[in-house]
Amino acid sequence: MDDLFVKVTTKMILPFIQIYGIYVIIHGHLSPGGGFSGGAIFAASIVLYTLAYGLHKGQKRMPHSISSKVETGGILFYIGIGFVGILAGYPFLTNKAAGFPMGELGKVMSAGLIPMVTVAIGLKVMSTIVTLFHTMLEED
Amino acid sequence: MNKLFTFLVLGGLLVVLLASISELPPMGEMDNPSYNEIANYYIDNSAEDTGSTNIIAAIITDYRAFDTLGETTVLFTGIAAVVSLIGVTHHKDKKKEEENHG
Numbered sequence: 001m002d003d004l005f006v007k008v009t010t011k012m013i014l015p016f017i018q019i020y021g022i023y024v025i026i027h028g029h030l031s032p033g034g035g036f037s038g039g040a041i042f043a044a045s046i047v048l049y050t051l052a053y054g055l056h057k058g059q060k061r062m063p064h065s066i067s068s069k070v071e072t073g074g075i076l077f078y079i080g081i082g083f084v085g086i087l088a089g090y091p092f093l094t095n096k097a098a099g100f101p102m103g104e105l106g107k108v109m110s111a112g113l114i115p116m117v118t119v120a121i122g123l124k125v126m127s128t129i130v131t132l133f134h135t136m137l138e139e140d
Numbered sequence: 141m142n143k144l145f146t147f148l149v150l151g152g153l154l155v156v157l158l159a160s161i162s163e164l165p166p167m168g169e170m171d172n173p174s175y176n177e178i179a180n181y182y183i184d185n186s187a188e189d190t191g192s193t194n195i196i197a198a199i200i201t202d203y204r205a206f207d208t209l210g211e212t213t214v215l216f217t218g219i220a221a222v223v224s225l226i227g228v229t230h231h232k233d234k235k236k237e238e239e240n241h242g
Contacts, residue, residue, distance in 0.1 A: 029192040034200070071219070075212055082209070093205040095190055102191040111191040117201045121212060128215045132222055139226045 003052075010052040017045035021126075028118035029111040035121025042122065043129035055137045064134070067127040074124035081116055 021042030028034035050058030085094030093113070096102060100112030109115075165172045186198040200208050 029190075029194050029197045029201075031194060032196075034194075034197050071216070075209075075216060078209060078212065082205070093202075093209070095202050095205075105187055105191055106193050111198075113205075114190060114192050114197055114201045117205060117208070118197065121201075121208065124212050124215060128219050131219055135223055135226060 002054075006052045010048055014045055014049060017048070018042055021045065021122075025118055025122035026108060026115065028122075029114040030106065030108065035118040036125050038118075039122040039125030040129060043126045043133075046126075046130050047133050050133065050137070055134065059134055062130050062134070064131065067131045067134075070123050071127040071131065074120045074122075074127070078117060078120040078124075081113055081120070084113075 021038050021044075023038075024033035024041055025035060025038030028038065046058065046062050049061060082093040084100075085092055085098040088094070088098040090098050095111075095113045098113075102112050103110030182195055182199060182203070186195045186203075187193060190198040190202045192198040192202070
């Protein structure tokens, strides 16, 4: 799609979509939302960029090498958080008893393991959607 | 012989599944097993247990975090399937192949 208006509008609203996606991810334990929806919003910004600027530029912004590493890193981070519970002598993915800092109820930095898990899920969903979209576009 | 075996297995599965439908509790009944004390437990104690004000986030990433790990594995499986079927074009020899094929 080679349209000036689409390109300029995309450039203008791209940071706002990404900020909103990050907001939804890091407030996953306080407000509606979380890793899945926030990651999908963030991925939508990169999908929009690829639609407006073409596959070549889109892949330059989010190459396969980076997105595959982010994806694998997200799930390994999740599993690593789970093993903290085992090391502390509790079941897999224990939150409060395993010694995660709980913080104050209602603050962003609180709830121990939940924000970390939400960030891991968000990274995973984001890279999955982007990789699927780019892979399917490549096929044409 | 093979077809008869398939027919028997699928027919037996059909009978088992249909028989289990008649054992299901009626829809919307107050005494159903799904309306147990767990929902009230989550509403009463999730803030204290997990420190999270969003009860849904508390359930899916704390009480049932292992289930969510399975969900992310589903994403991983999906992307592995798609990339293994159609995504083999982004390796380094791609340009050479395109030149060879014209």
